[in-house]
Amino acid sequence: MKKILSALLGIAAPLLLTAQIKITHGPWLCDMTSTGVTVVWATDKPALSWVEVTEDHGKSFYQTEHKRHYETVAGRRQAHKTLHAIRLEGLTPGTKYSYRIFSREVVEWKYNDAVKYGNVASTNVFSRAPLHFTTFPATGDEVSFLVFNDVHGRADLMSRLIKDENLRSYDFVAFNGDMSNSVESREQLFKDYIDTAVKFFASEVPVMYNRGNHETRGRHADLLGEYFPTHSGNFYQLYKVGDTAFLVLDCGEDKPDSDIEYGGLADYDAYREAESEWLRATVSSEAFRNAAARIVLLHIPLGCGDWHGDLHLDKLLLPILNEADIDVMFSGHTHRYAFHEAGEKVRFPIVVNDNESYVRCRVTKGKIHIETVGTGGTTHTHEITIR
Ligand SMILES: [Fe+2]
Structure with a gap:
């Protein structure tokens, strides 16, 4: 038979x-x-x-x-x-x-x-x-994931970065903004990074998707949500992987909405206001308060820029996050590596990944182990004690 x-x-x-x-x-x-x-x-x-x-x-x-x-x-x-x-x-x-x-x-x-x-x-x-x-576990301290940002359509760089990585050993791979320069067409999205992600991992390891400021631009940008749909319909999300909470926060644009570059289409001040209301409710939810570790993904790092978008995010999101026992934030945007220690203005550390590297992160009981990795290997490491 x-x-x-x-x-x-x-x-x-x-x-x-x-x-x-x-x-x-x-x-x-x-x-x-x-x-x-x-x-x-x-x-x-x-x-x-x-x-x-x-x-x-x-x-x-x-x-x-x-x-x-x-x-x-x-x-x-x-x-x-x-x-x-x-x-x-x-x-x-x-x-x-x-x-x-x-x-x-x-x-x-x-x-x-x-x-x-x-x-x-x-x-x-x-x-x-x-x-x-x-599927993500419902409980447990251990989570491991990678973060890509500022690939800006350089699929070849992405391939070189991840070709030796044991991708199936991670719970997910986060895209933390500016994977494209702008969103002009379906074919462009595939070419920029989606096909490469599929080739290496994305058919079996899920993507945790976040927009950067560049993904808000282009003729096809309004359809971006169809490629990475969310169960709530919003780009900003709370995810739980075991006992670790992940806040995915959408930065919007970096210049004032009226900037000539946005062609009269930007309305991000109102969008960020709505997002901050959602964030206020979300950080007081049981799912977030019960988390053992709290990690934020936000393309534009808080507390260090002086453009309109940066300042507006600081004004709206920072007061909420400063009271939310955040353990670490992952950002990009500046194309330069930086590690900002927790301080008075921003009460949690921020890892800013550059545009030639990705982040490897492992959460264990009480610790968050972080490496930034370029084509030549590990470039920086951090170990953060969970609050
Ligand atoms: Fe950016």
Whole structure:
């Protein structure tokens, strides 16, 4: 029976590979929590897409039939899109899963819901193992992650930086702003960093996504959220990985909203006001107050700049964060490494990563171990005692 099955699978695999519709980019994982994750990918044609997922017990993906998870909007499955984002919910914390993505081509949709479907493209589970991810744990002191910032579309630099890193040993990889110079098109986002992230880790290790000031610019910038959707719909988020809290804070633009460079489109003063209200409520939430360690990701470092955006962030966010027992903030933006000790003005340390390095961070019981790493290896190390 096994022989017949593998012969059939051998016939099926090439058929799928020659399917008309193609998965052109991804999948990548984002917005991971202890019970959910979002899977995103692109196809060259509109499709009805779904994800099949199962706990990984080390057995074949085809031992049982799997539920199909679709992207739905108000009760309707989405079939007109070429960028597919499917939220998986109800998962078990700290658990390894196997998954597979599928896109069924929509070849004709003339009126009503008379949809005609074509071939199905999918990730391969015949000649290679299915893709995996592990949900964030609900409790525990240990977390390890990497932070990239200010890549500015230099995918080649990103490749050189991460090629020797054991990426699957990390809980997530954070993008902390300015991964692109501006957001002009879908193809540009793929070329700038998403394809590289997928090649090295993002199909299996989730991205914790944060905007920088450069991602607020460009013709395609308003669609950025479709590439890294969040369950709340906001870029700013609170995540918990075990007992460690991560505040992802969106900086907005650095110059005044009226600056000629923004083409009359910037409205970040009001945006930051709304974000600061959310932050005030979030730091008093039980999830945040109960955390054993508290880490902030914010592209523009607080307390050290004199441009409008910097000063506005200092005015709105700093008073809240100074009372929130933050252990460390990770920033970029200046393109120069710096370590700002906790002081009177900013009551927590800030690691400013430069534009040629990434950050490797490991949280253990009572300590946060930090390294900045360039193409030549580790450049700076810090050990922070958790409050
Ligand atoms: Fe920046």
